[in-house]
Amino acid sequence: MSATTTPDADLRQSLVAWRRDFHRFAEPGWTEFRTSAAIISVLRGLGWRTVYGPELHGASGRLGVPGPEVLAAARERAIAQGADAELVAAMGEGFTGVLGVLETGRPGPTVCFRFDIDSNDLIESAAPDHRPAAQGFASVNAGAMHGCGHDGHAAMGLGLARLLTGLRDELNGSVKIIFQPAEEGLRGAHSLVAAGWLDDVDVFAATHLVADGRPGHVVTGADTYLASTKFDVEFAGVGAHAGGDPEKGRNALLAAAQAVLGLHAIPRHSAGASRINVGTLTAGEGRNVVPRAAHLRAETRGQDSAINDFMFARAQEVVAGAAAMYGVEHSLTVVGRADREDPSPELLPFAAACFQDLPGVTVISERPDGPSGSEDATAMMRRVKERGGLATYVHIGMATEWGHHTERFDVDEDALAIGVEAAARMALGAPEFLASLPERS
Amino acid sequence: MSATTTPDADLRQSLVAWRRDFHRFAEPGWTEFRTSAAIISVLRGLGWRTVYGPELHGASGRLGVPGPEVLAAARERAIAQGADAELVAAMGEGFTGVLGVLETGRPGPTVCFRFDIDSNDLIESAAPDHRPAAQGFASVNAGAMHGCGHDGHAAMGLGLARLLTGLRDELNGSVKIIFQPAEEGLRGAHSLVAAGWLDDVDVFAATHLVADGRPGHVVTGADTYLASTKFDVEFAGVGAHAGGDPEKGRNALLAAAQAVLGLHAIPRHSAGASRINVGTLTAGEGRNVVPRAAHLRAETRGQDSAINDFMFARAQEVVAGAAAMYGVEHSLTVVGRADREDPSPELLPFAAACFQDLPGVTVISERPDGPSGSEDATAMMRRVKERGGLATYVHIGMATEWGHHTERFDVDEDALAIGVEAAARMALGAPEFLASLPERS
Amino acid sequence: MSATTTPDADLRQSLVAWRRDFHRFAEPGWTEFRTSAAIISVLRGLGWRTVYGPELHGASGRLGVPGPEVLAAARERAIAQGADAELVAAMGEGFTGVLGVLETGRPGPTVCFRFDIDSNDLIESAAPDHRPAAQGFASVNAGAMHGCGHDGHAAMGLGLARLLTGLRDELNGSVKIIFQPAEEGLRGAHSLVAAGWLDDVDVFAATHLVADGRPGHVVTGADTYLASTKFDVEFAGVGAHAGGDPEKGRNALLAAAQAVLGLHAIPRHSAGASRINVGTLTAGEGRNVVPRAAHLRAETRGQDSAINDFMFARAQEVVAGAAAMYGVEHSLTVVGRADREDPSPELLPFAAACFQDLPGVTVISERPDGPSGSEDATAMMRRVKERGGLATYVHIGMATEWGHHTERFDVDEDALAIGVEAAARMALGAPEFLASLPERS
């Protein structure tokens, strides 16, 4: 592979600058208006084709999109924070995210990289030894913070685009870089897949920075993500004065309490790990009123999709039965989901070779050694594999003290260049690698 | 009224003898084969017409009848304990109880008295200071004991029949004495009412001995019985090995546990007292098996029938919803019920007059001063009132230490003659009393 | 009684103006800074002694006071809405409410009237046929609205003060008018009582406007208020990632759900009505986090204080047990309470006489005919009676369509003058009335 894949000092500076800019103006899922607009601007400047707005997601099918007031406020804020107003308008009702495409015009495979770009619902620490606070790039958007490294992912995506632009003459086929919105809550991948953008992909890699305290530890085939379904439940009963005529009420809180217990009583599955969580419950209008409404935010998980399907099917029964117990109405809405999908084993040695001998890389493993959360990039992996392509999910370890989804999470910025260079190598080497596979020769 | 209503020494002895015989051979609801056969024999000896078997109840409509094995064993036992085998056969599948009718042939009202005859599910005390044990008439039927005085009631009914037979020439119209089965559990009255035996009744009185420690304290219009519904619930799920494949189970115990909590969470009613109880729960097959079956015995009550209806309607929702939560089947069977029915106010002075100056009577009140259980005689009262008759429910206090439904309950046998004489007065005086009422004149 | 007790046109206009001013600037319990300051100004202008701030309540003992930020914001708002800044500062950390005292210097009884002044947590209707909205005096304070008529009560208190000032020479003894804060939630009366302001009261009356659609229907001895305890519960567990390591969590939401069911399963009480309500439950931090915290707002009630005490004692057990089930910490804080207290029967004829023949009065009853909520004025009544005085609670019916605690509640302003005149008659007539009582002569 060509030594020219190494990011130079200028690109390294840009990676940090982009990451800090995204960090400062953190935007939660489906409100990444400013982030997306900034990405579009850079890609356009590099001459890439950009896909965004309803074209990217299709008109329907997105999961867990916030309500119109939230979107309107986010658009307004994005513009106030420097986003191009026309681009923001084009993303309208939360059609955020960007697909950048580089077409060489030469025959060859389509290689696709996925970076997610949304922030978390966290209040960032103001502690003086929290670097973003100390150096002035802590989030200025209240309640939003990049606590999972997606600011770094977005920067890596831009860095990769710039690097590949310079390597254009050495590339064959096409490169796609997906800047995915709304990974948190497992919401953003599905509509992108449904819109067909993965259908022609031959090699796919998603990359995630991992705060494991092991800088340079690379995992080429992360396979421990749990299948998961995220869902909201509304119980709607009838209020009544709790002292005057309690019998007239239909108590939504009691239905919710029974449901919470019933959800946790869904049996363990003998085929593998399962999970259930009711993360939040908000119910009732006042101390002396029989609660009319209750709202749950919950999730199931499974070591594979069948186990998660079992959990979610039982969960739906539990919720419906609990509502019936109390004569209250209910609605259950899926707001996110992820399947379990294994990396393509034949892709892993190639991925390892792309990380081999890169500065800062210390260990390269095939599989992670701990439990994981869930990831909707699996939907992309599944689609690529269904269509005959190869897909994997890569972890890059970081020298970081605080864990993901904490108020003190920070990105080890040295890891950014590693991810960029390995991806560039993958794009460059994919034609030869694919040609070497027996079934593809 | 005639002084000849006073029971003589012979009748007093018979009252005690009958009562102790019934006590010794206690029979629970719908299995009073020996008790009923004995009653029929006495009534026949007095020349009364007797109605029993399916004619008494109609072919269907009885509530809470035990299963065929229980009935077969009870029939066999009754015969072994001296019951007439033909009569037992005639009562077949639990068509117990007797209606005795005395028709004078002279015009006049129909006066009806109700005495219940079934025993309780109690293990009678063997304590040496428990009179039935000390004097050899404790129950010989394991798990069955007259713990509510129905042995005394049955004896009073027979005493009344014998007394009225002697007074036959002074009576007008007809007298009916109902020896009702299965009052415990509120099961026995409804089919008797449905069969029409109360339709022609002009004056109705039910009598109950009360262990209130106030001998001779008479209440002429007991009106505090709660409306109630008794019901059984079966949950039927799917068993599974709790270690090997718990996900294959459908857990009936969990459904039952949720139902129990949901039943107790039915709201209080602002219009008056309500009650809920799940008295027993039996579930599961073995420690390491996901429970396949669960069985509840429960009841609702209400200060009036509307409140009880509210409770029972909500209870049905709770049970159905809990079953749905766990994907188990369920069935809910009403095995007993009672409405709330007020005594006819115009009857109370006449009832008081019948008790006036009787030996042993100390105080005569219109209403009781404490809370009560429930009573299915209210179904008879309601029917009588619907048809234009007058009805009431009488309490006779007893000098008794142990409460109803305890293993040491005993009847104050001095109270028996009081009840008999007052009832005889009522039968004799009814024509004149009715004639004195403005609306009936 | 003197005809001079009749409010003139000027006073009638003031009653309406005061009421509408209080309505427009509605302030919830313990934040009635502007309302209290306005009351103090009027009373000072009339020459009454005023007691307020910590002197009124004592330094400790107030129940359910909001946190310092809420109070600071309320103070700021009150000043912005015209309140005297010095008075607001004197009320500092929520020591709101006012006691006005008129001392005649002549011997005689102390007569005390109580009017409550706080608003409800409601969003007032903007419907064009809602008079406050149509006529421009709807609440300008978001989420606060006078939905229980305390704006009218406060106005009546001021009207009474002005009327009695004019009748000063005909009065004997002293008059106290208590403008009580924080009646909603049963919070404001107890510290006032503890501070001793009721200790010398001979005749006490609280007055409440009632939206029963029966204008001029007066109840002189409202006795159906339920005893009640209002309490908050916090469960504090340990968060954990619901996918990654759920076993590390201590689930506060599950503890809360079990507690909610356990609270509703507290048994009915055979001695009378009981109530339980968990009005609100808020739990959890995020969908994929084991809930670390849960917060309940709940209440018990009882037909008498013993029943409420039973309910609350059981509730404390339930909450502690539920916390122990899940290994979470808990705290339970009483934020309001009311006992049941009966009006003094000997006071009722006098109260009736004070309303007799007043313009607009249609019916005078001794007792209300429906169920009620709860009232902390009972604490004042209890104290007065304990010290040998007489106390009652008066209802004045109103021609109003919408019920209490609804967004469309409105005061029938014609009722204000009725309350004022009857109270003035009570103050004037109290010496003679008390002298007429046998035990006081």
Added chain:
Amino acid sequence: MSATTTPDADLRQSLVAWRRDFHRFAEPGWTEFRTSAAIISVLRGLGWRTVYGPELHGASGRLGVPGPEVLAAARERAIAQGADAELVAAMGEGFTGVLGVLETGRPGPTVCFRFDIDSNDLIESAAPDHRPAAQGFASVNAGAMHGCGHDGHAAMGLGLARLLTGLRDELNGSVKIIFQPAEEGLRGAHSLVAAGWLDDVDVFAATHLVADGRPGHVVTGADTYLASTKFDVEFAGVGAHAGGDPEKGRNALLAAAQAVLGLHAIPRHSAGASRINVGTLTAGEGRNVVPRAAHLRAETRGQDSAINDFMFARAQEVVAGAAAMYGVEHSLTVVGRADREDPSPELLPFAAACFQDLPGVTVISERPDGPSGSEDATAMMRRVKERGGLATYVHIGMATEWGHHTERFDVDEDALAIGVEAAARMALGAPEFLASLPERS
């Protein structure tokens, strides 16, 4: 190995005869009086030393022993079914089971085999195509049935003893055969271990017949048994009349219902599989009585002992908290337990060699491929390993249609000789095998 290890026709007949005899007189855990007496007789006849009664278990420390009436009835039945009365008396209060010892007098290792002998709580099928029924050896003991093959295990133990007696001159060291009582419920192994009988064992093997439909499929190192704790819970409250004074009750059923839900809500463990089951719940005395007592039979399991310990520790909290919620007493008794213990890896090739080429053996695997229940032989394995010995757990597949713990379970009697011969080979070959191990040479 010597061909003389092959069971001859006579021994094969005896294996079947013994198994069918044990099957016919099935005895549940701690009541295996007849079974144990029969085993002692055979062993004595072969000249083996036998250990039984309190010497075998120590005076205390047995788990889950039935009450004295159950034991007395079982002793009486055993004698009636032919057991030696003196031996039965020696086993007294359920000290069942036998240890047979063959000491060669020559130096060499101690090799120990464990066979369990207790039956299950099942009603055996009477279907004509159920072989035990068709051929007249179905269980004659109501409610007891060999539904897990322990009848076959006991027969194998006796067959092994007879075979080894014949091979006595070729053996070195000692052989122990443990006929363990009460494996069902994980009760019988612990006291035997505590009494020291495993302390000198160098090679240990437990053998289990498995109804997997794969005759001759041998697993040499079954390692999927879950750690487990079996426990009973009693809740003791206060009864009360559910209509008359429910507030006087302390509801044990409600405590149990909450506990059941709380137990099932114990979180999943990220380190591996966990299980919880409440297999049975029995509560309450009568429909109209507030339940005074409730009894649960429950179990936890874990993929390793730490996970099971986590489950059981949480379960204890849940039960204690639920009792506290309702002010009822509770007690929790451990009636069985098993740890997870892995087979010694160095023993597996030797075990495989012992099965190699045996008639009927089809496949030899190291590990099972499905989930399992739990086993208290792990306590023996643990002790042997702690003392420096090697231990394993062997499965022998059977051509059987019906699963374990079903009413139609039957033993594939062809498997018996396989187990016997492999064990004999193990006893004969152990000295050489042990000498071959590097660390033991």
